[in-house]
Amino acid sequence: MNSHSNKDKIIIIDFGSQVTKLIARRIREMGVFSEILTLKEFEMRSLDNKVKGVVLSGGPATVTKKNYPKISQKVFSLNLPILGICYGLQLVALNFKGKVKQSTKQREFGKSILVKKNNSILTKNFFTKSKQIVWMSHQDSVYKIPKGFIKVASTNNSSLSIIENKKKKIYGIQFHPEVTHTKNGKIILKNFVFDICGAKRKWKVSSEKKRIIENIRRTVK
Secondary structure, eight states: OOOTTTTTTTEEEEOTTHHHHHHHHHHHTTOOEEEEEHHHHHHHOOTTTEEEEEEEEOOOOTTTSSSOOOOOOOHHHHHHHHEETTHHHHHHHTTTEEEEESSSSEEEEEEEEEEEEEOOGGGTTTOOTTEEEEEEEEEEEEEOOOOOOOEEESSSTTTSSEEEEEEEEEEEEESSSSTTTTTOOOOOOOIIIIISOOOOOHHHHHHHHHHHHHHHHHHHO
């Protein structure tokens, strides 16, 4: 029996970002198990009721090209909370009839000032005086808000840096909360995991190490 079957879990669908593992690590540090799946693995997996939410990672692809990794409709049919990060935000936007364009300027890379526009559960305790420093790494930007969503925050180069559909519990952010360059980034993930997904802290890194050691011992025998 899988030792994680009785634990709340967040699934991370990996679109090829260099920092996808960092998202998983941040969530595990909070005491919640997270599992990284490729889109193909996600399609083949039947999810149980211990899966509390889905994160769509960033990635190097661009949705403005003819061929790009598309999001599975299965993600939206599960009625689970969804957080799209960077490329994940753009996939969410397209799925709900928003529009994405490639920046005419160079790729936005580095620190940006994010300005709060509306309140959101996702950004509770995140902003300092309605502003925050975030880390951007993207070529494309959402320029038309998807249907049913509201704008939560903006930067100079990215008007729709945080969007949400509170009713469907679908959130999208253009920056990377998982990296240390985003100030208070962990708070965004914490709000998503606990306040939006309702996951419980039941997982410990120490117990996982113990399980791996026990499995190795059994294999050696």
